Amino acid sequence: MGKKVVFIMSSVQDTHALKRIGEFLDHGYMVKVYGFNRSNISIPTENRFPIEIVGNFASERNYFSRLPVMFRAMKYIAGKHSRSDLFYYFGLDIAIIARMSLRNKYIYEECDLLNAYFKQKFISLPLKWYDRRIIKQSVETVLTSDGFRVYHFGDNVPRNVTVIPNKLNPWCLEAYNTAPLHKTVSDTLRIGFVGMIRAKAVYNFAHVFAREFPAYEFHFFGVVSSWTKQQIELLEQYPNVKFHGQFMNPGDLPNIYAGIDLVLATYDTECENPRFAEPNKLYEAIFYETPIIVSQNTFLADRVLSLNVGFSVDAMDDKSVISLVSSLTGDVIKEKKEACKAISKPDSINDNRQFFQKLKSQIG
Numbered sequence: 001m002g003k004k005v006v007f008i009m010s011s012v013q014d015t016h017a018l019k020r021i022g023e024f025l026d027h028g029y030m031v032k033v034y035g036f037n038r039s040n041i042s043i044p045t046e047n048r049f050p051i052e053i054v055g056n057f058a059s060e061r062n063y064f065s066r067l068p069v070m071f072r073a074m075k076y077i078a079g080k081h082s083r084s085d086l087f088y089y090f091g092l093d094i095a096i097i098a099r100m101s102l103r104n105k106y107i108y109e110e111c112d113l114l115n116a117y118f119k120q121k122f123i124s125l126p127l128k129w130y131d132r133r134i135i136k137q138s139v140e141t142v143l144t145s146d147g148f149r150v151y152h153f154g155d156n157v158p159r160n161v162t163v164i165p166n167k168l169n170p171w172c173l174e175a176y177n178t179a180p181l182h183k184t185v186s187d188t189l190r191i192g193f194v195g196m197i198r199a200k201a202v203y204n205f206a207h208v209f210a211r212e213f214p215a216y217e218f219h220f221f222g223v224v225s226s227w228t229k230q231q232i233e234l235l236e237q238y239p240n241v242k243f244h245g246q247f248m249n250p251g252d253l254p255n256i257y258a259g260i261d262l263v264l265a266t267y268d269t270e271c272e273n274p275r276f277a278e279p280n281k282l283y284e285a286i287f288y289e290t291p292i293i294v295s296q297n298t299f300l301a302d303r304v305l306s307l308n309v310g311f312s313v314d315a316m317d318d319k320s321v322i323s324l325v326s327s328l329t330g331d332v333i334k335e336k337k338e339a340c341k342a343i344s345k346p347d348s349i350n351d352n353r354q355f356f357q358k359l360k361s362q363i364g
Contacts, residue, residue, distance in 0.1 A: 003363060005107070006081060008098060009035035010091040012051050015249075016111060016144075016166060017090045019350075022048055024088075027356045034077055036069070063093060063114075070094075074101040086139070086363060092127065095134045107359075108134055109142040111166075113151065116272035135161060139362055142355070147276035147299030162358065166280040167350040168287055169250040176254075176345060181288060184259050189216040189328060191293070192260035194253075195281065198225035201266040201295055201315035203235075208321040210238035216325070221247050221256050257288035261333060266295045266315035275299060285309060287348040291336035293324070308339040 005024055009017045012035035021031055025048055036055045054073035057066050070093070078101040081087075087106040089095040092114040095106070115127035132152055135141040141161045143149055149163050191209065193202055197220055206218050220243045224232060235241045247256060257263070265281040267274040275298045282300060285292035292310035294300045301312035311328075314320040 004030040004032065004085065005088050006077075006085050006104075007031060007033045007035075007088045008077065008090065008094050009033065009051070010094050011036060011038050011057075012053060013038055014090065017109075018047060019169075020090075020109065020142075023352060023356075025049065034073070036066075036073070066093070067097070070097045071100075074098050078102050089134075092131050092134065096130060099134070105139050105363075107140045107142070108138040109144070110135075110148060111144045113148065113273040113276060119271075140359055145276060145278035145299065147278055150299065151272070151276045162355050164352055164355060165278050165283065167283045168280065168348050170349055170351070172250050172253065172287060173345055173349045175250075176287075179254070181254065182258060183261075183289075186217075186261075189213075189262075189325075190219060190260045191216070191262045191264055192219040192221060192256065193264045194221045194247075194256055194284065196225050197222050197227065199266065199268045201268050202264060203227060203231060204318075205264060205266055205293075205313070205315040205321050206235060206241065208318045209325060210235060210241045212322055213325055214238075214240055216240060217242065219244060219260055221245075221252075253284065253288065257284065257290050260290060262293055262310075262328070263290050264293045265300070266293060266313065267298075267300075269295050269298060278303065282309075283348040286340045286343050287345060289337050289340040291333060291340065296320075307343070309336055309343075311336075 007017075007021055011017075021033060024031055031049050033049055033051045034054050035051050036057055037053045038057055054076060055069040057069065074097050081102075081104070083104055085104055087098065087102060087104050089098055089106055089108050091112065092110065095108050098106070110131070113131075115124040115131060118124040118127065135152065136158055138160060143161060143163050144166050146163050146165070149157055149161065153161070193206070206220075209216065209218050218241045220241070223246050224243075236243065263281060263285050265279060265285075267277070267279070269275050274295070278300060281292060282303065284290075286307070286309055292304055294304050294310060294312055296312035296314050304310040305312060311324055313324045
């Protein structure tokens with residue numbers, strides 16, 4: 001058996017964190033997992049490892065109300081482990097509170113820029129400083145976006161930092177090798193959104209699109225998270241808007257992407273986090289040869305335009321949306337599809353063997 005790693009999850013519903021822990025199992029590590037449960041969200045039951053729940057939170061993002069629960073949990077966890085155990089912290093909130101009770105060596109993973117959610121500089125700036133300190137003092141830090149690397153360090157990156165974008169499940173490549181992608185043919189332009197449906201920028205784009213281009217179709221795949229009933233009903237009144245509901249990831253992805261011409265990934269950019277994030281939608285778009293539409297003036301937009309695999313837009317500006325959609329000729333879309341197709345399929349698949357080789361040289 002390999003070395004034991006103790007994971008602390010900020011949410012037991014975090015599928016990304018669950019996949020990361022599974023990777024450690026695949027590479028021979030023993031795992032012990034603690035996590036916090038978010039109320040009103042179902043707990044995954046088909047995990048390869050048990051999760052000990054050490055606290056419960058409301059689903060909304062209210063960090064200050066969570067602090068007493070987190071302090072009690074970390075004190076409990078500290079009593080269960082010796083100083084020799086290696087910990088793995090998912091998120092800055094977990095890392096900060098854990099470091100107050102645990103003096104163990106740790107690996108740190110950052111999927112969100114926590115400080116970016118606070119508009120008050122007297123909160124956000126100290127968090128940003130502490131975030132860098134957490135990174136520099138870690139055995140290893142995983143950043144899920146190269147944009148986070150730029151945000152924190154520019155080109156002066158510490159040696160203990162590894163960028164691991166949230167790429168596709170290896171199943172996708174296996175399925176593609178068995179049954180290569182075949183796009184369904186349609187006489188109309190079809191744009192789709194695939195994932196948790198909540199961004200204001202997605203709503204406004206879809207609303208303008210449906211109103212101004214009745215001959216085109218917009219398809220939603222996923223669960224609506226934060227829109228009001230009135231907003232949903234307003235979109236549903238357009239015959240060219242379809243809500244398909246929950247889907248299985250990755251199993252349903254081939255059929256979803258076969259039926260759309262473009263995928264929308266316009267995340268809200270009022271705070272810094274979406275401006276530097278590198279979501280897995282980029283890699284889905286490339287893999288399934290479906291050009292992507294993203295929010296302009298973001299790290300993601302720079303990546304999309306440099307790879308020539310999509311378009312950028314101000315999704316909150318009606319004129320910008322209309323201008324973009326009006327420009328989407330068959331030849332323009334074909335050019336972006338060909339750019340997606342030219343990128344090797346394995347480049348979009350999650351494969352972190354180099355990271356684990358690096359980690360093995362540090363911790364065994």
